[in-house]
Amino acid sequence: MPLIDLGAAIALGLRYFTIIYLTGLGGLFSERSGIVNIGLEGIMIIGTVMGAWGTIEYGPFAGLLIGAGAGMLFSMVHALATVTFKVDHIVSGVVINVVAIGLARFLAQLFFGQATQSNPGIPDFGTISVPLLSDLPLGLGNAFAGMSPVVPFAFLITIPALYVLNKTRFGLRLRSAGENPEAARSLGVRVAPLRYAGVGISGLLGGMAGAFLAIEINGLFREGQTQGLGFIALAALILGNWTPIRLMIGSLLFGFAQAIPLRLNDAPVISLLPEEFIRMIPYVVTIIAIAGFVGRVNPPAAAGKAYEGATT
Amino acid sequence: MSSEAPATGAATRAPRRDLLSSALARTIGLLGAFLLAGLLGSIIILAYGENPLDVYRIVFEFSFNRPQDIASVLENATPLIFSGLAVAVAFKAGLFNIGVEGQYIVAMAAAAAAALGLSFLPGFLLVPAVLIAAMLGGMVWASVPAVLKVKTGAHEVVTTIMMNGIAISLVAWLILNPMRSTAGQMIDLRTDLLPKKSLIPTIAETLGIESIPGSVYFTWLFPLALVACFLVWVLLFRTRLGYEVRAVGSSSGSAEAGGISTGATQIKIFLISGALAGFVGLNHLLGDKGYLGSNYEILLGFNGITVAFLGRNHPAGIPLAAILIGMLSRGQDGIAVLTDLPTEILIILQGVLILSVVIAYELVSRRITRRRQQEVRAEEEPPSARPAEATA
Numbered sequence: 067m068p069l070i071d072l073g074a075a076i077a078l079g080l081r082y083f084t085i086i087y088l089t090g091l092g093g094l095f096s097e098r099s100g101i102v103n104i105g106l107e108g109i110m111i112i113g114t115v116m117g118a119w120g121t122i123e124y125g126p127f128a129g130l131l132i133g134a135g136a137g138m139l140f141s142m143v144h145a146l147a148t149v150t151f152k153v154d155h156i157v158s159g160v161v162i163n164v165v166a167i168g169l170a171r172f173l174a175q176l177f178f179g180q181a182t183q184s185n186p187g188i189p190d191f192g193t194i195s196v197p198l199l200s201d202l203p204l205g206l207g208n209a210f211a212g213m214s215p216v217v218p219f220a221f222l223i224t225i226p227a228l229y230v231l232n233k234t235r236f237g238l239r240l241r242s243a244g245e246n247p248e249a250a251r252s253l254g255v256r257v258a259p260l261r262y263a264g265v266g267i268s269g270l271l272g273g274m275a276g277a278f279l280a281i282e283i284n285g286l287f288r289e290g291q292t293q294g295l296g297f298i299a300l301a302a303l304i305l306g307n308w309t310p311i312r313l314m315i316g317s318l319l320f321g322f323a324q325a326i327p328l329r330l331n332d333a334p335v336i337s338l339l340p341e342e343f344i345r346m347i348p349y350v351v352t353i354i355a356i357a358g359f360v361g362r363v364n365p366p367a368a369a370g371k372a373y374e375g376a377t378t
Numbered sequence: 379m380s381s382e383a384p385a386t387g388a389a390t391r392a393p394r395r396d397l398l399s400s401a402l403a404r405t406i407g408l409l410g411a412f413l414l415a416g417l418l419g420s421i422i423i424l425a426y427g428e429n430p431l432d433v434y435r436i437v438f439e440f441s442f443n444r445p446q447d448i449a450s451v452l453e454n455a456t457p458l459i460f461s462g463l464a465v466a467v468a469f470k471a472g473l474f475n476i477g478v479e480g481q482y483i484v485a486m487a488a489a490a491a492a493a494l495g496l497s498f499l500p501g502f503l504l505v506p507a508v509l510i511a512a513m514l515g516g517m518v519w520a521s522v523p524a525v526l527k528v529k530t531g532a533h534e535v536v537t538t539i540m541m542n543g544i545a546i547s548l549v550a551w552l553i554l555n556p557m558r559s560t561a562g563q564m565i566d567l568r569t570d571l572l573p574k575k576s577l578i579p580t581i582a583e584t585l586g587i588e589s590i591p592g593s594v595y596f597t598w599l600f601p602l603a604l605v606a607c608f609l610v611w612v613l614l615f616r617t618r619l620g621y622e623v624r625a626v627g628s629s630s631g632s633a634e635a636g637g638i639s640t641g642a643t644q645i646k647i648f649l650i651s652g653a654l655a656g657f658v659g660l661n662h663l664l665g666d667k668g669y670l671g672s673n674y675e676i677l678l679g680f681n682g683i684t685v686a687f688l689g690r691n692h693p694a695g696i697p698l699a700a701i702l703i704g705m706l707s708r709g710q711d712g713i714a715v716l717t718d719l720p721t722e723i724l725i726i727l728q729g730v731l732i733l734s735v736v737i738a739y740e741l742v743s744r745r746i747t748r749r750r751q752q753e754v755r756a757e758e759e760p761p762s763a764r765p766a767e768a769t770a
Contacts, residue, residue: 300539342548
């Protein structure tokens with residue numbers, strides 16, 4: 067098997083990992099605060115169109131930030147519906163996903179003059195080369211020679227994420243809002259603002275992931291380019307049992323499952339397996355995991371439930 | 379799920395007055411939601427430099443001016459009635475079927491396979507066979523989340539989302555491999571053309587109505603959808619299973635205590651939901667296209683959730699909600715022709731509408747519950763005897 071292909075597959079796998087992991091990590095903050103967020107796909111879609119526009123206007127760095135900001139703004143619709151008006155989280159999430167498609171077309175029409183895509187070849191970040199790893203022999207070094215700078219960022223963000231979640235007062239309160247809001251409230255913690263913050267973080271990271279997809283993988287905005295990656299992020303989150311490190315492992319697995327059909331379709335064994343079946347892997351693995359056949363899945367106790375107490 | 383108001387289990391005393399006032403409250407809530415959505419939509423339209431009233435008038439005129447406009451609205455509504463029903467029946471048992479999307483995609487493949495594989499049958503046998511294949515396809519796809527829910531407790535929202543993902547890949551593979559058309563060099567990926575006798579004719583064609591052009595696929599599936607609404611109503615409100623479903627939906631604990639097997643009921647209703655989902659893609663497959671291509675219509679399952687909630691999960695409300703959404707899709711054509719607005723404005727408007735309707739229902743049913751509780755409390759003990767701390 068040509069290892070150059072393997073190197074290229076790893077490189078692409080890491081890019082897909084970045085999308086899945088960033089989005090999943092956002093979802094983690096939302097769900098740990100008690101708000102189930104199946105609107106991740108929609109948030110990501112807003113990130114793709116706004117990120118592409120921002121990149122064309124102001125360059126890729128600004129594009130990434132604009133995508134993130136737009137994702138956060140858009141996620142506030144979900145927060146408003148679920149936290150303030152106590153609408154069912156699933157209903158709101160579904161609406162978010164459907165509206166995002168329309169809104170993205172609307173915005174694309176405004177920005178690019180056509181609803182379904184932008185011009186290709188929008189500027190990207192350029193690549194960095196990871197020292198030592200990029201010198202690996204047999205073409206494996208390719209995986210680390212032309213890396214997007216956002217990929218290491220995604221790995222590194224784990225450290226502040228873990229710190230905030232486990233070591234800060236905000237993180238503790240956020241988790242208490244998702245596990246037992248009544249108890250949190252009785253200790254003087256205001257549940258609603260924490261849940262807004264949790265959803266906002268999911269919008270921020272999901273939007274950033276969408277922008278990354280448009281800027282660094284496709285080089286344009288195109289309708290339908292998210293292809294269910296938001297749902298795969300949700301799958302990684304469940305498989306990761308709502309903890310960052312396990313989410314990272316799940317995202318790596320699913321990221322490679324995305325890249326393999328695109329880069330390794332000639333390799334032995336894999337060539338026998340149709341691309342479509344490899345694409346099913348994340349979904350099948352998640353169903354098996356959630357059915358309890360491997361390990362245990364423990365969602366935040368109060369996730370999905372409206373908190374009936376005072377909203378302030 | 380909290381948005382379900384206890385309409386049937388109201389207090390026994392003066393139930394009629396109670397029902398009337400809560401119906402009134404809901405109507406006011408609904409009108410308020412429409413007004414809010416219209417206002418928010420107007421802001422976007424105004425920002426675009428168009429007159430909102432003109433835009434709304436165009437949507438209305440394009441939906442109702444000529445017979446063919448009405449036919450097109452009903453064409454749009456047909457799949458949405460089925461998907462709304464599929465979501466609603468599951469919801470009555472407290473289950474959230476957001477897998478209608480995957481179920482109908484698989485059902486379309488099953489229907490296409492039946493139409494191609496059983497093409498030796500005469501038409502009057504082939505059409506029912508194709509419909510049954512579609513129902514079975516939907517049921518098979520729904521059975522996995524249903525059984526996992528009951529046997530392992532796996533949440534159906536998560537499993538159905540995953541089944542949707544699998545369905546898309548599976549059908550993509552089917553179209554690319556075993557079911558791919560062998561007829562010549564084709565640019566678009568699709569199956570062979572289905573035999574003409576397996577297709578469902580339009581109502582205009584059968585009845586010889588000439589004012590509706592052949593490009594409007596307003597087929598016999600629409601009346602079938604209305605029949606399905608009636609059957610679902612009978613099922614939910616006139617049969618033992620329906621009673622059990624509603625009991626499980628309002629409180630699975632009490633239902634179990636009352637001798638109802640929650641698991642068996644949930645599996646049965648989820649399979650019925652899957653069977654209804656099987657019809658969702660058929661107007662597209664058997665009415666319009668006549669083959670299954672890789673560019674089949676998507677989102678019909680998710681829009682069914684919108685329809686179900688707009689129609690309050692009731693078999694009478696669902697067709698109305700589906701027609702409303704059908705109008706909004708039809709209106710897009712009008713907007714494209716007569717204004718400079720991007721047509722997507724109506725998709726956004728639809729989202730705003732459903733969110734405001736859900737919020738309005740939520741607020742109204744909370745208000746009703748609160749008022750009932752107050753009434754009951756006021757009745758149980760005279761105000762003077764009530765201890766001071768209970769007033770909070």
